[in-house]
Amino acid sequence: MPELPEVETIARGLAKRVSGEVIESIWLGEKPEPLKSPAPEIAAALESTRILTVRRIGKHIVFDLVRNNLVRNNNNSNNVERAPSPAKRRKSKATPKDPTPRPAESQFIVHLGMTGRLQVCDPESEILKHTHAILKLASGRELRFVDPRRFGRLSVAPTGDFAAAGIEPLEADLDRFTPLFRNRKTPIKSALLNQKLLRGVGNIYADESLFRAGIRPRRRASTITRDQLAKLFTSVQEVLREAISLGGSSISDYVDADGEEGFFQLQHRVYGREAQPCLVCKTPIKRIVIAGRSSHYCPNCQK
DNA sequence: ACTATTTCCTGGATGC
């Protein structure tokens, strides 16, 4: 289940692999699709664009795109950008290459949901079951979206239209973190998972952060003291940074940007450790359900 | 304006 650290890892991997690539054509699977807009609209918006960068916003992977203004040959060879002929170059004066980097015009936004994966692979490689989208790239490779459980989402929007709510936990400071929980009666666990408040934290890292901060997941957000919130903020950042530095962690079906299996796993201290001894005090870890999500904590270490 | 609950979806695990 990709949360912020996994998405960050995947986005970095993709940035390395597909920045500068041109999307030549798009195949989208049968509906119902994990698409936010109609398939033809998405396909049209992606076709003949160049990927400038790939980055993470919350749990979203965002591809920054520009229209690919190709110098096309009339006798129609490949869509290869070619240097202007010497004659043309003389005409077009002293602009050998565009010195001003163009701002992104649109964005391709991918949410992996639970089981979504993005692979960069050769066209010959086997098309996995549950492949919902294939983008053919000018290099000959393909970018594929595979998602068995179909919680993932794909969308395209003009730059500026996509504005994720909430603050980035690794960019915020305590002064922006603390007010998120003021006057909230909801359990702190639910607040941490609320992407409109804080973006990127999912079930696993919420549990791990609360354990490190010594706060029970059911504690009402508004009842947590300033000091405890400060501790929680530090814990959230710590957990996320550790996981990123490990390259992202996962329990089940996680694949990195290369489509390679076999990642390492962050040492979870409470998540998935029901009934096992707390690593600090040996008290058995408890599992409860909050808002339909399993939540793990140490009844002794967390108050 | 909040908060809580339900819904979507399928593979893997469990139980009889």
Add this chain to the structure above:
DNA sequence: TGCATCCAGGAAATAG
């Protein structure tokens, strides 16, 4: 062995 049932989870939709 085979079949049914349950469970996992993010976020949108719905209900309170």
